[in-house]
Amino acid sequence: MIAVSGGQGLLTLLRLQAGAFLYSLGVRRGSGRLRVAGACVLAVLLAAMAAAYMWALGSGMVAARAGEAIPALAALAGSLAAVALVFVKAPGTVFGCRDYDLVTALPVPVRTVVLVRTAPLYGFGIALSVLLSVPLYTAYFLVASPAPGAVAMAVVVSVLAPLAPAAVATIVSLALTSVAVRFRHAGVVQLVLSTLLVVGVVAGSFAFSESFSGADDVAVLAAMGDMAGALSAAVSSVYPPAAWAGAAVVGGSATGLAAFCALSLACPALVTLGLAARYSAVNALAASGPRSRRKRVKVSAATSPLFALTRKELRRIGSMPFYAMNGCAGLLLMVMASVAASVFGVDALLSSGVVDGVRLDAQAVEAMRAQIDAALPWVFGFCGAMSLTAGPSVSLEARANWLMLTAPVGAGTVLASKLLANIVLGGAAVAASAVALLVGGIAPLIVLQSAVCAMGMLVGFASVALSIDAARPNFAWTSPSEIIKRGLPVMAGSLGGVLVSFGLGFLSVTAADVFGPAVSAAINLIAPAACALVGLTALRLVAHRGLPGLGW
Amino acid sequence: MERSVLEVSHYRKEYGGHIAVRDLSLSVAPGEICGFIGHNGAGKTTLIRSVVGAQPPTSGTVRVCGHDVWRDAIAAKRLMAYVPDNPDVYDFLTGMQYLDLIADIFGVGVAMRRQRISELATRLELAGVLGDPVSAYSHGMRQKLVLVGALVHDPTLLVLDEPFVGLDPAASHELKVILRERADAGGAVFFSSHVLEVVEKLCDTVAVIRHGELVAFGPTDEVRGSASLEDVFLELVENGSDVADAPRV
Numbered sequence: 001m002i003a004v005s006g007g008q009g010l011l012t013l014l015r016l017q018a019g020a021f022l023y024s025l026g027v028r029r030g031s032g033r034l035r036v037a038g039a040c041v042l043a044v045l046l047a048a049m050a051a052a053y054m055w056a057l058g059s060g061m062v063a064a065r066a067g068e069a070i071p072a073l074a075a076l077a078g079s080l081a082a083v084a085l086v087f088v089k090a091p092g093t094v095f096g097c098r099d100y101d102l103v104t105a106l107p108v109p110v111r112t113v114v115l116v117r118t119a120p121l122y123g124f125g126i127a128l129s130v131l132l133s134v135p136l137y138t139a140y141f142l143v144a145s146p147a148p149g150a151v152a153m154a155v156v157v158s159v160l161a162p163l164a165p166a167a168v169a170t171i172v173s174l175a176l177t178s179v180a181v182r183f184r185h186a187g188v189v190q191l192v193l194s195t196l197l198v199v200g201v202v203a204g205s206f207a208f209s210e211s212f213s214g215a216d217d218v219a220v221l222a223a224m225g226d227m228a229g230a231l232s233a234a235v236s237s238v239y240p241p242a243a244w245a246g247a248a249v250v251g252g253s254a255t256g257l258a259a260f261c262a263l264s265l266a267c268p269a270l271v272t273l274g275l276a277a278r279y280s281a282v283n284a285l286a287a288s289g290p291r292s293r294r295k296r297v298k299v300s301a302a303t304s305p306l307f308a309l310t311r312k313e314l315r316r317i318g319s320m321p322f323y324a325m326n327g328c329a330g331l332l333l334m335v336m337a338s339v340a341a342s343v344f345g346v347d348a349l350l351s352s353g354v355v356d357g358v359r360l361d362a363q364a365v366e367a368m369r370a371q372i373d374a375a376l377p378w379v380f381g382f383c384g385a386m387s388l389t390a391g392p393s394v395s396l397e398a399r400a401n402w403l404m405l406t407a408p409v410g411a412g413t414v415l416a417s418k419l420l421a422n423i424v425l426g427g428a429a430v431a432a433s434a435v436a437l438l439v440g441g442i443a444p445l446i447v448l449q450s451a452v453c454a455m456g457m458l459v460g461f462a463s464v465a466l467s468i469d470a471a472r473p474n475f476a477w478t479s480p481s482e483i484i485k486r487g488l489p490v491m492a493g494s495l496g497g498v499l500v501s502f503g504l505g506f507l508s509v510t511a512a513d514v515f516g517p518a519v520s521a522a523i524n525l526i527a528p529a530a531c532a533l534v535g536l537t538a539l540r541l542v543a544h545r546g547l548p549g550l551g552w
Numbered sequence: 553m554e555r556s557v558l559e560v561s562h563y564r565k566e567y568g569g570h571i572a573v574r575d576l577s578l579s580v581a582p583g584e585i586c587g588f589i590g591h592n593g594a595g596k597t598t599l600i601r602s603v604v605g606a607q608p609p610t611s612g613t614v615r616v617c618g619h620d621v622w623r624d625a626i627a628a629k630r631l632m633a634y635v636p637d638n639p640d641v642y643d644f645l646t647g648m649q650y651l652d653l654i655a656d657i658f659g660v661g662v663a664m665r666r667q668r669i670s671e672l673a674t675r676l677e678l679a680g681v682l683g684d685p686v687s688a689y690s691h692g693m694r695q696k697l698v699l700v701g702a703l704v705h706d707p708t709l710l711v712l713d714e715p716f717v718g719l720d721p722a723a724s725h726e727l728k729v730i731l732r733e734r735a736d737a738g739g740a741v742f743f744s745s746h747v748l749e750v751v752e753k754l755c756d757t758v759a760v761i762r763h764g765e766l767v768a769f770g771p772t773d774e775v776r777g778s779a780s781l782e783d784v785f786l787e788l789v790e791n792g793s794d795v796a797d798a799p800r801v
Contacts, residue, residue, distance in 0.1 A: 184685070297648040297683040299655070299666045308656030312642065312649075319644035399640035405606040407657050408629035 009108030013116040020478065035488070042491065051135045058139030070140040071154065072246035075161045075260075076239050077136070078129025082162030085128065086121055086169035087194070091177045091322055092479050094118055094170060094275070096286035099478065104279070111276035118170065118272055125162035133158035137249075147252035156257065157245040160264035164241065167267040170275075172197070178285040180321050190321030195332060305409045309417030314424065316396065317389050323396070326484050327422075330386030331429035334454060337379065338433035342440025346372065373446055374512035374520040378505030380433065381453035381528060385497020387429075388458070390422040391465030391490040392483040394473045394547075401475055405547055412543040415470055419462055419539065426458040449524040456528020457497055463535030465493025467542045500531065555618060557582050557709045557740035558603065563612035565598050565764075572598045573764040576612075580709070580740045580757070585731055587751035587772070588744040589781075590761035591789050596744040597637060599761075600713050603742065604634040616709055630658065632709040633702035637717065637744075639694035647682035647689070647697050651704060658705035665704055672700040675726050691718040699727065703734075710734055712743035716750060728754055752781040762789045 022036070054077070061067055094117045097103070103113055137154045176197070180190035241263055247256035275282055303311075317324050394415075397404055404414045430451050437447045469489035477483050484490060504527045512520035556579040563576040573595040580586040590596050601607045603614050605621045605628065614621040619628035641650055648669075655665040673679040676696040686694065695718045702710060710731070716724050731741050731754065745751050751758060751772075758775050760768040767788050768775050776784055 297646070299648065299662060299669060300652045302660070302662050302665070303656050305657045305659075308653050312645065312653050315649065316642065316644050399638065400642055402601075402604075402606055402634065402636050403641065406604045406629060406634045408626045409657060410626065 009106070009112045010116060013103070013106075013108065013113065014119070017116060017120060023478075039491075042495070046495075047131055050131060054132050055135035055139055058136040062139055062143050067140050067144055068250050069246070070136050071157065071249035072242040074133040074136045074154075075157055075242040075245035077132040078125075078158060078161035079165040079239055079242070081128040081132060082121075082125030082166040083169040085125055086166045087173050088322070088326065088485065089121055089124075089481065090170050090173045091286065092481055093121070095174055095282050096177060096181075097283065097479075100283045109276075110279050111272065114272050114276045114279055118268070118275075121170070122163060122166055122268060125166045126159055129162040130158050133161070147250075150249050150252060153248045153252070153257055157249060157260060160261060161245065163264040164267035165239075167271040170271055174282060174286060177321060181286065185318040186321050188318045188324065191324050191328060191332065194325060195336075199336075305407070306413050306417055306420070309409075309414060310420045310424070313389075313393060313418050313421035316393075317421065317425070320480065322480055323389070323392075323484055326490075327389035327391075328387060328425060328429075330383040331425060333386075334380055334383035334429050334433050335436070337383070338436040338440075341442065342436040345440065346376065346442065370512045370517055370520075371509045373443075373517060374508040374524070375505050376446060377449035377453040377524045378501050378508060380430075380450040381457040381504065382498060382501040384426060384430075384454035384456070384458035385461045385501050386494055387426055388422065388462045388465045388490060388493045388497070389425060390418045390462040391493050392469055392480075392487050393418040393421075393466065394469040395475060395477065395483040395487060395489075396480070397473070398475050398477065401473075410543070411470075411545075411547040412540075414547060415466060415539060415543045419459070419466055422462045423455075423459060426455060426462075430454045445521060449521060452525050453501075453528045456530075456532045457501060460528070460531030460533075460535035461493045461497035461500075463532070463539040464496065465489040467535075467538040468492055470539075470542045470547070471545075504528075555582075556580060556615075557584075557617055558586075558711075558742055559613075559615040560599070560603065561613045561615070563599060563602065563614065564610045565595070565602060565607075566610045571764055573761075576761070576764075576766045578759050578766065578769050580742050582708075582738050582740055583735050584756045585735045585741040585754055586743075587755035587758045588742060588761065589746070589748065589751055589758065589785060590744075594761045594789075595764040596761060597713055598764075600634075600711055600742075600744060604632060604711050605629055606634075630705075631707060632711060633705065633707035635695075635698050635702050635710075635712040635715050637713040639691070639698040639718075641686055641694060641698060641701075643685065643687040646685050647678065650686060650697060651682070651701055654701040655704050660705050668704050668706070669700060672703055672730075675730070676700060676723055692720055692723065695719055696723055699730075703730070708739050710739065710741045710743075712741070714745060715743055716745060716747055748780075748782045748785055752776065760785060760788050 058067075058070055061070055061073075092098070094114070097117070104110065106113075133154070137151075137158070141151065141154075176190060176193045180186045180193060183189040241260055244253075244256040244260040244263075247253040248260060317327060407414070433454070434447050434451050437450065438444065466489070469483075469487070472488075474483055474487060504523065507527075508520045508523045511523055558578075558580040560576060560578050563573060564571070565573045576595075576599060578586070588596055588600070598607075602609050603616075603621065605625055608622055616628040617631050619631070621628045642653075645653065651665070651669050655669075660668070669682075670679070673682060676699060678693065678696045678700060681689070681693065686697065689697065695715070699715070702712075715727060719727060728750065731743075735741055735756070755772050757770060758768070758772045758781070759766060760775070768784070772781070775781070779787075
């Protein structure tokens, strides 16, 4: 039997991972270079936007004399980015893999397999952390007089910051997934559990912060003497190791750096070894299905093909945690934002914290009333444009595409069912949000604009994404993440939706300033409807051409 | 003359510059079971996918009960059912949810679907697992599920691609009985298979394809002659017997 050493196996499997990644981007035997170039341009554009935002945030904090909180904030930002990445990517990549049997049958040590599966996550986490930290530190070091070695420490902290949170997030994600997959509606369960986890972490952090300070923000500022201290304390309460990073960079604390490095290196090592020791059990746990129900089943009431297909799409979303998390995150955010606005009030929310390094007080919020009213609906438009379950839905048919190709229904019905499922979910979230906003005393006209923005952007960009997917579906994917996260339809739809949301939001705010709130309201009602119309027209054209299949 | 249930006329399919099937014509009459045999890559699945409306021909026509599968697609698809070579169905549905979906798409009423699903699932020993998710099914169970789904709307034409692969002996026998029953009831069956013994015993007509060309087509007895179907197949396909010598109706 041929045995492959760990080192050889690592390189071979990493090459395989890279090959799979390129394949998922559409690279096929020399073709698809244009698509890769486009993806690179897109990545650079997004990176530039993120860096610009972080630079503005850092500059704002420095201007507000909160510069010394930057190192802790940078560590927190890198950590959060890594956690988000792991939550999205770990299921299907590290555990619950479709190619588990194939990979583990290779003569390669299991810890090498685990390392190959986790290394890209850590790598991307480090890249994100560096991307977010560099602009912050640059803004800080340009005005602060750093201690000797502070820059080197900042580099070390930026690189190491995501490792421990990513390792812990891998375990938490595994725990959530292994619970969720035991339910028939695993996607819904995963969504609920993740929401509860996020809410729990945020609430717990604030509770801890409150009990720690035992006073409100103003008192904290007074007690701490400066805003930087208050911010550092808040950040450290959310993620204590950020305080060690801050102490290392700001105060040159060798102990802080050592503690941060030890934690950052020990966690991934322990998690990798732990996963390797129990990899078989871990995959079985994450890939297990709902328990069998040996009971008599009945046929359902007859319904129309459109409704039956829509129900099927909703069941698909409900059964796939990864799909539900990606497709419905915007809707969840929308509902949570509405409930928060209802409970605390928009004014209180805006004046409760620091926005881009600037603290808004109640008077400033009141002075910006017209702009806030003009911009608020586009927060909902943004959330709607981020919630495109229809985007990858044709590709998700995969090897079962013969069912829709041979069904006695037109392409329009099949595509409409996919869009309708998206609209049903969006409609439910928008209705809940609207009720929450109305209960919270938000003006009905603003609520109406918010609902129209959310639904218009959702329908418009879901239709665009669905059109792209229907025109050129990728039935040959090996992992759903290829089409749900990295597929062109979702990328084009959501990115386009975000850009248009920002653009129209800016237009609306400008119109409110120049022409008054009536013009702004008109924009907020007409523009989303126009987006929806354009998207539906594109979808209609694709539906008219017919469904694609192999050999078309 | 009785109108054909399936009529393929001058069918041709190209992928890029490669000709997968060239100028193929055949027909299946009501009450007939037609076996479609050929070596791997001969073009069987290519033709079958065009028959069921999953991929268009480069030229030629496919008609089901007179309806052009590409110009009058919905009417043609209503009359037929397809069982693919790989029974890939939606993993996230239970067996019953899948059957309900198919029944809804084909417009089968509740009473009718209840009766047919109950009868077919019992015959194929699937009744006890219809509440389970398809993801928990074995290959053979998925094959049976797709078969039940294909029959739930009582199609006039049943098209199957390698239907016996993955079935246990009992289910395989039951499927043969079901296919014969459908033909006896006036329906038509068109299926591909590598199991020549089954084709020889079950089929009224047989079509043999080699490198995208129909090399023999006609009543099974005539195609087989005094030899076994296996001998004829090997002669026609593997030894490259002259097409002109092959029996043709």
